[in-house]
Amino acid sequence: MNKTIFVISGGVMDDLRFLYDEIRSVGDPVIICADGAAQRLKELDIVPDFIVGDMDSVDEDTLRYFETKGSRIIRHPADKDETDTQLALECAFEMNPDGIRIFGALGGRVDHMLANISLLVLCAKRGIDARIIDKQCELFVIDDLCVIDGKEGETVSLLPLSSKVSGIQLEGFRYPLTDAVMEIGVPYGISNRLIGTRGTISVKSGYLLVIRQFGI
Numbered sequence: 001m002n003k004t005i006f007v008i009s010g011g012v013m014d015d016l017r018f019l020y021d022e023i024r025s026v027g028d029p030v031i032i033c034a035d036g037a038a039q040r041l042k043e044l045d046i047v048p049d050f051i052v053g054d055m056d057s058v059d060e061d062t063l064r065y066f067e068t069k070g071s072r073i074i075r076h077p078a079d080k081d082e083t084d085t086q087l088a089l090e091c092a093f094e095m096n097p098d099g100i101r102i103f104g105a106l107g108g109r110v111d112h113m114l115a116n117i118s119l120l121v122l123c124a125k126r127g128i129d130a131r132i133i134d135k136q137c138e139l140f141v142i143d144d145l146c147v148i149d150g151k152e153g154e155t156v157s158l159l160p161l162s163s164k165v166s167g168i169q170l171e172g173f174r175y176p177l178t179d180a181v182m183e184i185g186v187p188y189g190i191s192n193r194l195i196g197t198r199g200t201i202s203v204k205s206g207y208l209l210v211i212r213q214f215g216i
Contacts, residue, residue, distance in 0.1 A: 012107025167204025
């Protein structure tokens with residue numbers, strides 16, 4: 001059985017209904033909240049399986065409420081190297097998931113947003129299909145091959161997350177590539193578009209960030 005885990009981070013999330021619908025669309029997924037994200041689940045009347053972090057952004061009443069509902073609280077010291085979102089991901093790794101969907105990881109503080117995006121490499125190194133998702137887009141990292149089934153004209157941007165990504169091949173895009181290289185500081189992979197309903201991206205080495213805008 002495919003096991004997809006939802007990780008809820010503490011970034012900007014303007015449309016909680018979107019999160020609610022995403023959770024319900026897969027039935028009853030394992031849900032891990034990073035610290036203060038638990039407040040959002042309380043608003044949605046959804047009980048997370050785990051709440052992970054140093055608990056500096058969630059009140060004790062909320063933690064007690066979820067404990068009575070069966071949530072497991074995993075506390076970490078405030079003086080730590082990992083972000084709360086990384087700790088939530090490491091909790092997910094212990095369950096050997098087939099996929100991880102991360103919400104609330106964009107917007108707000110730029111440093112947190114960039115840190116969350118960089119965590120996709122941690123997932124790719126473990127061979128886990130991990131995606132940051134919000135209402136407008138999804139982000140994921142590849143180090144081999146992926147196929148995008150979307151809409152004609154849909155925008156897909158590519159950025160290297162390692163110093164160099166080599167052997168990039170794009171098929172089904174307005175701007176195709178063959179054995180191309182992308183390096184940090186030369187962002188020429190922005191705003192490509194699907195010419196049909198399917199595009200293929202492959203790389204030979206490195207970690208390539210794919211940013212897919214929903215719709216056109």
